Amino acid sequence: MRIGFAGAGKVGFTLGRYFTERSVCVSGYYSLYADSALEASQFTHTSCFNSLQELADASDVIFLTVPDGQIETVWNSLKGSDLKGKVICHCSGALSSAVFSEIDRTGAYGYSIHPLFAVSDRLHSWREISNAYFTIEGSSAKMDMWRDIFARLGNPYRIITADNKTLYHAAAVFASNLVVGLYEQAMNLMVSCGFGREDAGKALAPLFLHNCEAVAAKGTDAALTGPVERNDLGTVEKHLKVLPEEEREVYIRLSQTLTAISQRKYPDRDYEVMSRRLSEEKGMEKS
Numbered sequence: 001m002r003i004g005f006a007g008a009g010k011v012g013f014t015l016g017r018y019f020t021e022r023s024v025c026v027s028g029y030y031s032l033y034a035d036s037a038l039e040a041s042q043f044t045h046t047s048c049f050n051s052l053q054e055l056a057d058a059s060d061v062i063f064l065t066v067p068d069g070q071i072e073t074v075w076n077s078l079k080g081s082d083l084k085g086k087v088i089c090h091c092s093g094a095l096s097s098a099v100f101s102e103i104d105r106t107g108a109y110g111y112s113i114h115p116l117f118a119v120s121d122r123l124h125s126w127r128e129i130s131n132a133y134f135t136i137e138g139s140s141a142k143m144d145m146w147r148d149i150f151a152r153l154g155n156p157y158r159i160i161t162a163d164n165k166t167l168y169h170a171a172a173v174f175a176s177n178l179v180v181g182l183y184e185q186a187m188n189l190m191v192s193c194g195f196g197r198e199d200a201g202k203a204l205a206p207l208f209l210h211n212c213e214a215v216a217a218k219g220t221d222a223a224l225t226g227p228v229e230r231n232d233l234g235t236v237e238k239h240l241k242v243l244p245e246e247e248r249e250v251y252i253r254l255s256q257t258l259t260a261i262s263q264r265k266y267p268d269r270d271y272e273v274m275s276r277r278l279s280e281e282k283g284m285e286k287s
Contacts, residue, residue, distance in 0.1 A: 002027040004059030008040035012065035013122035016044040030055040061087040083108040093169040096162035097138040111138030228258040
């Protein structure tokens with residue numbers, strides 16, 4: 001089995017090198033930007049192709065590692081090739097395999113293969129992706145092939161349905177991108193207390209990193225600390241009085257989630273007053 005990549009960006013670089021390092025055969029790369037395809041092929045010790053047709057002829061599995069908005073366009077260019085029996089994939093978290101329109105007519109099989117991992121560096125991320133969880137969505141016909149591939153790679157994986165792709169991607173955004181927004185709000189509050197941005201980052205980093213590690217290692221119940229978990233309504237009330245409107249709204253909504261976690265963690269404690277107070281504040285925000 002030979003895997004080829006249409007697109008030579010960060011994801012293409014990372015998966016190609018990761019596959020080759022794990023003895024999964026990579027045929028090579030094609031890109032509209034010939035220099036990028038050449039660099040990727042050199043990085044992975046594979047071939048550089050001059051056209052999508054050449055890539056298709058040399059590959060059994062073709063990954064379209066291009067931005068989400070270009071996947072359908074590249075597929076439309078590819079589906080005129082002889083694809084019978086081939087496997088076509090993209091790595092979008094948000095899109096399903098349905099983006100491969102009329103794929104049944106071509107005799108190929110479509111999949112979305114998404115690593116739950118932020119690929120930030122095309123030259124180094126392959127070293128870290130071994131810990132990533134992957135999701136697989138698509139035709140049932142080749143699922144055994146994917147099971148064999150991931151058994152060789154050693155990554156955990158989950159097969160999901162097309163109907164759940166958007167919700168799944170939203171979950172990933174909560175755990176990744178939205179955390180950046182929360183951290184930015186924390187930085188802004190620290191600046192309001194007189195910190196410079198650089199010092200605010202240095203001050204918050206150990207707290208942030210330790211908490212993230214605890215959540216990942218022990219789960220949300222065991223990692224949770226703070227005033228909501230302690231059922232310290234007085235401190236929560238003080239926070240609500242001083243927070244700016246935008247941060248206050250976020251604080252209320254997330255504190256409601258923390259109340260539910262706390263009640264699960266300590267079923268013998270009564271969080272009813274905390275829950276009711278936060279609900280009242282949420283209602284005031286809406287009005």
